[in-house]
Amino acid sequence: MEQLNTARRAAAAVLSDAGVPSPGVDADLLLCFVTGDSRAELKLRELRGENLDEAQYAQYLDLVDRRARRIPLQHLTGEGHFRYLTLQVGPGVFSPRPETESVVQVGLDFIGSLQGSRCVDLCSGSGAIAAALATELSASTVWAVELSAEAIGYTRANCEPLGVRVLHQDAAQLPVALHRTMDLVISNPPYIPPNAIPREVEVREHDPQMALYGLGSDGLRIPREVSAEALRLLRPGGMYVMEHAEVQAASAAAMLAELGFEAVTGHQDLTGRARATSGLAPLSSDRMKE
Template structure:
């Protein structure tokens, strides 16, 4: 039987020290650092919060008070640490991904939302704010988890939002994250949408697959766990799918509407040319919070 580490009279009972939050947290950080996990401290804290069902501020308070995990919680925490040390994505272990102000459902089969994509959404939101539209119409192409669509639905006032995703594996996550927010989810090819939508959108945002076939990601979390369908953009330059998405965006937008597309830093100039070739005007590049070229936008004439 596992030792009882419940508190009596405010003091942990015998055996509790082996499960102290501070001690297990330190050991976990060392374990993940040794496995070359990029953010060991943040990952340990998020896993601890997941196990305990609390926020990070509460975790810090419990650590300062010298509190402990239960034996069951400690075992679960250590199992999750061992899995993370093999570079299984944190989001796959918790089933949660954080994006802007949202907590999203994620897991195997869907691309985990990345912080850099938050800046792509901001470009679109800034445009809508400048336009002062009463009921903006927006669409997220290659939606995956639905992160972009969900953010637009919650942050663009009175908006009507569509999310388009082709993958049979990802569409369940798209629906779970978007439909409760009123987003209209379409399970189909983003390059082949109903003609009734053409010329009706104020904003099109997309984080399409864009990695060239010979540019295999270095990070094991991406290379081994993100779906290839969400990574590789096809063609020698990885831009075959982005070209199709750009052409579709032009069809969907009303005159003066904006298209924002995420891309790799090294594709900054290629993406701008791609938008020019499709007929977009007022083309501009945008950086993420790390200062890297992250997206390109253009207006429909």
């Protein structure tokens, strides 16, 4: 038997020594996973001086040890949190990040109160963006497009129960029948340049490279292909929103303008970093550059 409070504090110290970025939060979340409690419930149990039983304590020690070896928290719990959703995640799929929530918000603000909107999430991965759109837009029809054979199972598991239409194919080559039908296209494509190795161990060693590296000297080869397809998918006046690295803000804006998007605009995340760029499909079809 071990007191909850003692176990959690020891775990936070272990994770801190291992360089885990948020040791206290991770210690809490792993303990919640073991006990099945919410963080609020866990705090109440700690105040009452309650204990972990032997099996729970052994499981907790194992999880903390694996987290200290920088295995992502989401891989240990099988869950990722995004906006109002709890998603299934694990090895082989990019874990959703809080900064992407602000990218979704740009699209939601654009759609506003439009009923029956048609939206697509390109390079969907876990399906976080598509799932958020499906749950936060009224009477919407949403597609999620993912190429990876490893990730598509997560896409389907997170999206299909919400009525999202999942396509297992290249996001740059979608059926012509979908062209000029979408009100909103959002993408978090791979965009890391080949020489920009991620500093975070969890990202560098555990996120799939297919979801990270955008190819080309600037990391924007795949984003350019995806953005060109987004322009073909949008109805006149529809919006495209693309996530990118902070250092790519200017080049992403130039890329969208070159492709033919209008009203190209940069957007910051909640930390003030340049996180996404949006553009509108031109109202005149002869101005669209194929």
